Amino acid sequence: MADLSSNFVGIKSPNPFWLASAPPTDKEYNVRRAFEAGWGGVVWKTLGLDPHIVNVNGPRYGVVYGADRRVLGINNIELITDRPLQTNLDEITAVKRDYPDRAVVVSLMVPCEEPCWNEILPKVEATGADGIELNFGCPHGMSERGMGAAVGQVPEYIEMVARWCKAATQMPVIVKLTPNITDIRYPARAAKAGGADAVSLINTVSSITSVNLDTMSPEPSIDGKGSHGGYCGAAVKPIALNMVAEIARDAETAGLPISGIGGVTTWRDAAEFLALGAGNVQVCTAAMVYGFEIVKELKVGLSDWMDSAGYDSVAAVTGRAVPNVTDWQYLNLNYIAKAKINQDACIKCGRCYAACEDTSHQAISMGEGRVFEVIDEECVACNLCVDVCPVEDCITMEQMAPGTVDPRTGKVVEEEYANWTTHPNNPAAQAAE
């Protein structure tokens, strides 16, 4: 059985699955239940200075459903903890004392003034907590007060606050990044420059999930009005994966530890974050939707996969896919594939046909008896048919062997790698000649 134990910037936990700072880690009661269920660590729900904030007293979540009311994404307008600081500190102390082997990291958000940080950090350190996470991510409510995403969107502030914290505490400092920026590398670089031990990402994505067409109010609606919230859950995973990869492969931040967050729902999602450079993962929505017991599937699934793939530690997985993340212009234009439909697996729904005929390259024929076949002369291998086919592995992309002729272009498939930078159609390439 693969070793799932994790050491993230010196913070040890029996497995790499932490609960993200959010309702699941809101108080002692939840965290104890989480640890009993087997979670490796928690990032405590973000603390602030007293007087504590208040939340709305109406719905705070909106939702996007997939088939069968499966939750694809949730957005929320919840703020940071709405309980007194001391209550949280006492509970953190008690939990850490009873679960010394689990990671307890405390998320913090206080105004952008050094005395505020100097005031709160010693109190947190006194709880015995393993580290802190600076919440520069929350897109709603707090940013209007000059905290959260308002800080996370200004790299200079990130660097400044990180530096204050590093100076004021022995605990490892993790900077949590907001995805509500255009280029995630700038805040990550700022965190590194400020001396942060790691970054964690992503926080929630600014969003409106739906509009009530009867009341004309965005959801969740509070007395007929709605406010943008933060989107999370499976739907944001692609955004998060890209941002994690961008940081992992950026020369300036390469090697900076990353805690991957955003849509982790199954062990496979977690493995993907690890492969793209995350040292561990944090989970919020999946736990909110299904409860703490999902950690059992996460642990067993990751461990079984690591066994079968030959990885003996979480660290061995981290970053495995990073070298394969590249820029478009370096993709091999001599790699040529064609879609292939397995007639035995085909259930004749014709979705590939509709997709290709209406919106792609008219490369699928529909024959007598609803037989769907790829026309190699037209197929550009875009993958849309594979994506829309309801049967797994019914349509596959088959690489054309070098030396054979691509019936679409009439050209021989070249063996050598060749990309856009040298392509004759690239004006930049010609200019370089």
Next chain:
Amino acid sequence: MANDQWTPGVVSGRLPADQLAENFGDLHPLMDAHEALVAADRCYFCYDAPCVTACPTSIDIPLFIRQISADGTEGAAKTILEQNILGGMCARVCPTETLCEEACVREAAEGKPVEIGRLQRFATDTLMARGVHPFSRAATTGRRIAVVGAGPAGLSCAHRLAMHGHDVAMYDARAKSGGLNEYGIASYKTVDGFAQVEVDWLMKIGGITVEHGKALGDALTLDGLSGEFDAVFLGIGLGGVNALRATGEDKEGVDDAVNFISELRQASDLSSLSVGRNVVVIGGGMTAVDAAVQSKLLGAENVTMVYRRGKDRMSASEWEQDLAAQKGVRIIYGAMPVAVHGNGAAQDVEFEYTRDAGGKLEGTGETFRIPADQVLKAIGQTLDGVPDDLEISGGKIAISGAGRTSLEGVWAGGDCAAGGDDLTVTAVAEGRDAAEDIHQALSA
């Protein structure tokens, strides 16, 4: 003394009223909104969907299911009803396992089709529960058309003609409209008087009058109708029944299954209906299954269905055969009736085993007897009461194109017309298509 399942003879009240009510409850109960959404999610929205091709009325099934998913159930109902005005009844009675649901790609994928029939009912019932009739008439054309027979074919034809602005005079031999929807279909498929509810709803289109107790060949003649109206549509179904060709057919306790069923359908109190302790149903179609199952549900102790050919030749679908078996009906294949024995009243039926001799059915000489105090014949219905000058083909009114008969200005559709399966949905399709053809002919 109350009767029970073991009381000899043909008697009523074999089961307590609550048991009867449960037995004759809705076979496929209405989905609730949640179930419908879950079921609708399974539709793949296939290209040129096979289910549409398999539906005799070509309802755009993926579209209506998508409308249900997208919170547009009344729009979904309209999609259905545009193609099939009796979409509510068809949702209940269509043998979907041999039509749309058989063609569903998820039947191929998982052996579990999208529940098209039940989704259709969800949509149409939702709309009908609001009492909405979603169609309106075009400006009146002044043309008048006679529709004979107010069954599915006639109703569908009349509605479409009325939509086009024609005035329709409908005539039916029986006391109520609906045809076999009212007098034939198994009770548990159409509970709570749905057939009449649907007829009343359909008539809301306006422009249709109906006279009951008016039969062609009796009060009405085809000549007379042709003279009085701009066009005539015949949707008179199959009024006659085949004879058994076995001795003893006249004994007490021997009846046509369709009579038995029609009495059952019209009964206001199921416990007043008589049924045998030992019932034998002869035949292999939908009528035979319905008669057998309903005898059992009325409390017969033993019900046996005997079909002269093999299982594979039986016209009742696999699903219906299973339903019969599940309700406790015993099905014997490959035996034909020789004689009904008994002293005045039937006591048992003698059968002879059969074999297929190069496509021809013949007796093997080996016989057996089954006790029977009630014998129900379900060996096919026949065309009855059409005038001699109408061309007949294979025992039905010969037609070409969309229901044109050999007589100018006379159309026919449904069970009485040649071609197509004897199904409610086929009758609806044929009535609709004939109406379009009549409309074209009159507009030319």
